[in-house]
Amino acid sequence: MTNEVHERDKTSITTPSDTEIRIERMFDAPRQLVWDAYHDPELIPEWLGPRELATRVEQFDLRAGGSYRFIHTAPDGSEFVFFGDFHEIVEPEYVVRTFGWEGMPGKQSVERADFDELEHGRTRIVIVSTFESKEDRDGMIESGMEHGLNESFERLDDLLARRTKS
Amino acid sequence: MVQYSPTDRTFAALADPTRRAVLERLGEGPATISELAAPAGMSLTGLKKHVRILEDAELVTTEKHGRTRHCHLGPKGLEDVSDWLETYRRGWDDRFDRLEEIIERKKGSST
Numbered sequence: 001m002t003n004e005v006h007e008r009d010k011t012s013i014t015t016p017s018d019t020e021i022r023i024e025r026m027f028d029a030p031r032q033l034v035w036d037a038y039h040d041p042e043l044i045p046e047w048l049g050p051r052e053l054a055t056r057v058e059q060f061d062l063r064a065g066g067s068y069r070f071i072h073t074a075p076d077g078s079e080f081v082f083f084g085d086f087h088e089i090v091e092p093e094y095v096v097r098t099f100g101w102e103g104m105p106g107k108q109s110v111e112r113a114d115f116d117e118l119e120h121g122r123t124r125i126v127i128v129s130t131f132e133s134k135e136d137r138d139g140m141i142e143s144g145m146e147h148g149l150n151e152s153f154e155r156l157d158d159l160l161a162r163r164t165k166s
Numbered sequence: 167m168v169q170y171s172p173t174d175r176t177f178a179a180l181a182d183p184t185r186r187a188v189l190e191r192l193g194e195g196p197a198t199i200s201e202l203a204a205p206a207g208m209s210l211t212g213l214k215k216h217v218r219i220l221e222d223a224e225l226v227t228t229e230k231h232g233r234t235r236h237c238h239l240g241p242k243g244l245e246d247v248s249d250w251l252e253t254y255r256r257g258w259d260d261r262f263d264r265l266e267e268i269i270e271r272k273k274g275s276s277t
Contacts, residue, residue, distance in 0.1 A: 011259040013251055021254075025262045029269045037269045047264035050257065125262075141254045142186075 018134040021141070023127040031115050034123040035092035038115075044070060053080070064089055068097070084108065099129065107136045179223035184208065185216050189225060189239070196238035 011025045027034050037043060041060035049055035053072040060068045069083040084098040092115055100108040109131045116124040131137035179185055184206050191197060191205070203213040217237055220226035227240045 013255040
């Protein structure tokens, strides 16, 4: 079942099957440049992760069999640890790696990121994540959503706190 | 002045796994409160509370037929359930916006 959702914006997310998520985004830059920025461990803290969380990269060994591990830290000190192994690297075309979150032990997905060279010096990143089951996939989407929810609840808490004081 | 937008109500309604299960069940077709309560392992009163929250968010509408209440997906129903995926999408859009800024910076310095 193909389920097209909100194509109007820059990043498109679709669910090509019950166990997959497909993320697509275009960049107005040549492929090698996009590849380099995407895989630079020093730059990862600047973009990979929710804006309000601090991200640090503990390991990023970009070679077949190499591992990566990065940690997001929330203002309250709670940590979200993501990890995996690189399986296949064909620079600057694609990378296949496993992706796990310590919050969902034993539920690793396989992620393939393609860097497609387009006309006029543009590049398309397509990430397809494959999960073991629909439940695992939905769990990952939900945990992302709950994060967004927590943010809005925090804002609501602040508002309420201010109102009760005044 | 706290104004709850329809989106806030939708997210709040979707924040609960029982309510998400109810929506998933109603996606297959209408059901009565007791038909919804049984698989959730909940009392009728408990389930009614969840249904009321879904009703406030316009995700579900209910009608009384005699002594039973029939529930089905509301007018916004499935469209708003896809907001679930939309929130995930926005998270990635935000990440990629920042990656784009980095790429633009690098582009500037390499030419």
